Amino acid sequence: MVLITCFNDLPDLVLIELFSYLSSSDILWGFTHLNQRLTMLIIEQGFFYHINLSLSKNHQFNKILHFLPLNLIKILAIDSDASPLQLTCWPYLPSLTTLRIIGTYNHDHLLLFLLLHAATLTHLIIKSNERIVPDGFSMKFEHPTGDMTPLIKNILLIHLPALRSLDLGMEYYNTRWPITTKIVPLTYIRICLPSTDILVHLMSTPPLSKTLRQLHVRLSYNCCDSLSAPNPSIPMVNLRIFTLVQTFFSEFTIKWRFFEILISSKIMPVLQRANISLFINIDDLHRINSSSIFTDHRHVDVNFAFKIINCPQYVNITQYIPCGNQYHRREIVGATFVVNHWCDRSQWLIDGDPFSYGRKEYHHMWYTLPWCVHINVSDKMKEIFQEDQTAKRNIVIVFTDGNSKHPGQTTQSANNLKHQIKNIEVYAIGVADAHPAELKAIATTTDHVFFASSITKLDEHFQEIANEIIPCPPTMKRPFPWWILLVILGVLLLLSLLLAGCLWLKRWRKLVEGLPTRASNEEKSVKAKRPYAVQMIFDD
Known part of the structure; x- marks a missing residue:
């Protein structure tokens, strides 16, 4: 006898593992409405709540959209590179809270969609696209093609009252922060800024100093000298996580003094985690080791990547690199990267290799691993x-x-x-x-x-x-339960009284039953004597 396992015989855990390898559009297109069990499993796993139909064809999109419960959709992801017109095809989604869009070719379409869902949208994620060109190096095509500054100023932070999380990615190198008035109370920002003075300007924007809990910033190529940036003065009273990343090919150095002021306990009093990636020099090492972020009462969990360019003494410097915060020790790993810059275009066209005659640099890096090695x-x-x-x-x-x-x-x-x-x-x-x-x-x-x-x-x-x-207490001899003996004696006394009562009732009953018997005998004797008496009287 051959045993055959059908698809419907598979347990739910196997089906869930199978769904993990499929896209949202494949699951909705292939398994919805096949039977009641698969439909309930799709609902339980949240495939009606988190929708991404970017890879579906036009007829598939229209058919899936026809049976989708629009009032249940909370998270929507759209890849405009795969479906450039899909943003205009979605109707109103009354429960939408998160929009994740990878690039967009038209700002107007995005603005209309955002305004339509302004009352419920709390998380907005806009990422850029990256395409690999098969000639040995990569090129980035960043979308939206328009400037992000008008998008931030005119719509994102003014006409979206429910917005709390704004993620613009870390690839828009020319993103500005044009806001000077009060904005919506954001709690999460992830953005790329061109300079440190714009970072200080962002932190000073009301009411971000009171509401912001996570701030992740990447400083782009044209980062200005931090000495020219104003020192932050408004404390970020609720900021828990702070990330500051300097571009790998940046030619400017952020002074450690500015960074130390930026993350001090006066500016970030409740900071719990700091992620740092900065270019430093040898003169900064002593200040870094004695910095308050590694020693103060906040116990900040520090993850860092420090880089020095063209330093022959890099081997001896390793011992001076701090192993994270003294309360959150980290393993330190070092690496050296050889960076070849592009040469002049004239030499590139002659030789064919843009890196043959370019400038060569050695980037020495020390970074923390994500696990602890030794806890005090x-x-x-x-x-x-x-x-x-x-x-x-x-x-x-x-x-x-x-x-x-x-x-x-x-x-x-x-x-x-x-x-x-x-x-x-x-x-x-x-x-x-x-x-x-x-x-x-x-x-x-x-x-x-x-x-x-x-x-x-x-x-x-x-x-x-x-x-x-916790030793067990010594066993003690329990006193004899005299109350049990009293209960037994009471029960015996009650039984004896009941027994005596029954005997007395029995004797009384016999006594009562015997009295009528004697009276009847006397009547019989009287009746027997009466005829004799009458007879005697009659004879006289």
Whole structure:
């Protein structure tokens, strides 16, 4: 007997995995209205809420648009390069909150669509297109073809009252910020600006200093010297995440002093994460190491990429590059890029290679990896336990493989933890091939060292530690429950009374039943004597 699995027999998880490889238009065109199960699965996975029909043909678009529930669409993505006229074909979408458009050939079409959905649109994303030309180098065709400045000034920030997130990408190098009056309270901005003074102007625009939570900025090629930019003075009281990226081929340097003022606790008091990509020089290294962003009370998680051009001493500089914030340590990686610039066009046409005779530069870069390599455990634990100074016991359980890449730092952190925190007890649980010496260095005593060779052993050790931390109270002899005896005696007394009552009722009943029997006997005897008496009287 041959077993055959039909498509409809596949579980939902397999179908969901299959949908992950398909575009939105393919799913809506191929699986909608086949049966009730697939339709419900499409609805549950949100394919009616997040729509992208850029790759669909004209007849497919019209048919899908006919059965789409327009009132459910919340996110719409349009690639104008694939479907340049699709923006004009969409009707009014009453629940639309996010529009993601990749390029647009006509500003008027975009403006009409935005005005139509001004009451509900909260997130707007406009990206540029990039096309690869097959001659050895790439060229960018940026859309919209018009200037972004009128779009920002006239429509985006004035006639869209519900807008909270504006993402213009980081490819529009000539984007200006022409706004000088009060605008809508944006909480997210991602934009490319030509200079630092325009960045300061953006940060000073009301009410962004109070509402902005994320600001991501890329400074383009013609970035001016930061010394000529005015220092920011208005604090960004709600800004949590800040990104400042300098173009890789930029020929200008942003002074670290300006950047330090920009991200100081006075300007960004609640900053939590900073992403930095800047060109620096050797003179900036000392100032960078002592910068407040790496040491102050905000505990900012810093991810950076520092670049120096043509520095023969770059190998010796690596040791002076900070490893992120002292509370968020990061692994540092270095790399060197050889950049060949274009030569004169006359030599390019003769040789055929535009890079043969061009200027050569060496870009040395140091950047942070996205994971931590070593956490200062003693500082972290000290910060936690300082919240409660009255605790009689401070318990720390360390779960480790016992194979630290920096065993000296691990031992030093453990010793600092034991000396800086009072009444602390450290338990160390090792797994796999954990080194006993490292576990003993971590734990406060050898009795607090455990080795777990399996999940069962691990569970036993956790239970043992739990019993040591919170010991069970000694078992006490419970007093005899005298109340139970009293209840039993009460029940027996009640039963005896009921039994006595029943016997008394039985005897009384017999007594009552015996009285009528005697009266009837006496009547019989009287009746028997009466004829005799009458007879005697008759004889006389």
